[in-house]
Amino acid sequence: MPRLEGKVAVITGAGSGLGRQAAQLFAAEGARVVVMDILLDRAEGTVKLVAEQGGTAVAVEADTTVEADVARTVATAVAEFGKLDIMWANAGIVSRGGVPSVLGGEHVEFQDFTLEDWNKVVAVNLTGPFLCAKHAVPALRANGGGVILVTSSAAATVAHHSIAPYSATKAGVNGMVRALSLDLGKYGIRVNAVAPTHGMSPNFLMEPGAPVVGQSYEEVQGPWDPAASPIPLKLNRPPNLLDNANAALFLVSDESAYISGVTLPSTDGGTLSRVAMRFPEDG
Template sequence: MSQRVLITAGASGVGRAVAEAFAATGARVWVADLDSKALGECPSDWQTTRLDVSDEAAIVAMFDDIAAHWGGLDVLCANAGIAGPTALVEDVALEEWRACLSVNLDGVFLCSKHAAPLMKAQGSGVMLLTASTAGQYGYPRRAPYAASKWAVVGLGKTLAMELGPHGIRANVICPGAVEGPRMEQVLAREAQAKGMSRDQVYQGYASGTSMGRFIEGRDIADLAVFLASDAARMVSGQVIAVDGHTVNPDPQV
């Protein structure tokens, strides 16, 4: 039977690449996203839900729909996240801090919380949590983002311990800098904050990896498909970077 896969923030960017990769394997795909326009551009055979991942009531309603429509869930890709502010820690407003953590951490927690009963009932499942290499190193001028991603790493390892006895695996994927519109926004903000050009910041990120370049959404998607497959049946509790090997997380500092 084909896998039943839920991807949050799956209508564009990395999430869309992940959704397309699973669909290419024959999986049934359910995409949740806050962007109604992007959802409307998803293939007609995908299930879609407009969702704010920080809204628990909306998440409960979505999982009720998944249970009614599919009868269970095989793979959760908790991928939704935002960049948060770019500022020195003393300049970060509490509201900005909370807004970043509400999506990047609360959203992952809530999706994991409500996916767990479905997976426990069937005695199997895979949870893939999207963190960041910012959850493995520091990330100057991005305190809320880095803190949220470190927390996702801890959550993922705890889920693996709690859920393993029920046949459920949990792993954390840590992307590096990903080519695309979202990273362009980050580059623009960091260039302004550091008094540099966009190209200088871009080259700084690229030169901070041993492979000297950004990654693409398909690099994350390929890993997600592997981790959800039987080929990775004994891989759980792992934190795996896809970043071209970061050797200097912030070469501009």
């Protein structure tokens, strides 16, 4: 039996990247999916891909930082499919400049971030998941329980240059997940986070209207050479979006029925095992 047979899922930021990949995967596993994105054409593109593989999905143009939009998205799930089982607060943005070592991101000194920079990242990455969880709870309770999933990041655990605001919001996500798992467990609601390290989309660092890439950073960088990769785990292929989507699938399925309050590093490959000091054998 498909792992999400009969389930209804909302995925925010599902017009590209991990959200688009997960919408296709969840639908293939039997879920009916509400594809929420700030750009309608991207959301509709995901719905088309789901339909082409025989799945069911609807598109919603909405902004996770706008409470009325989030409420409308949950209402759409209930109106279209009768209930809500899964809320995945996946939408997120990186702070201005991005990661300098990836796709030529701009290095931004911490003191040069403006209050506007800070507030924008907090609104999308922390307030957005708060609103998604808040408005999902009544529908999940009415359904007898369910799952809230949030996209965190390895940046919540280890430091990367020039993205302190982003790292702060993702650490906040992890704390919120732990707290909500304690508060909502009595309703049969599980709350977890998936924290990608590798295998994420370059669209994350591009302008919102940029073409959807559909591949990971590592895939678009050219021929894969495990020996040249900084990932300790050496495999004969690069990490990809599906690696992260599969981890999310586990966390929203009944296979993880007794897992709550956990942040899972989904494509770590041993990267987080490193200590601050590097040794010659690290390469």
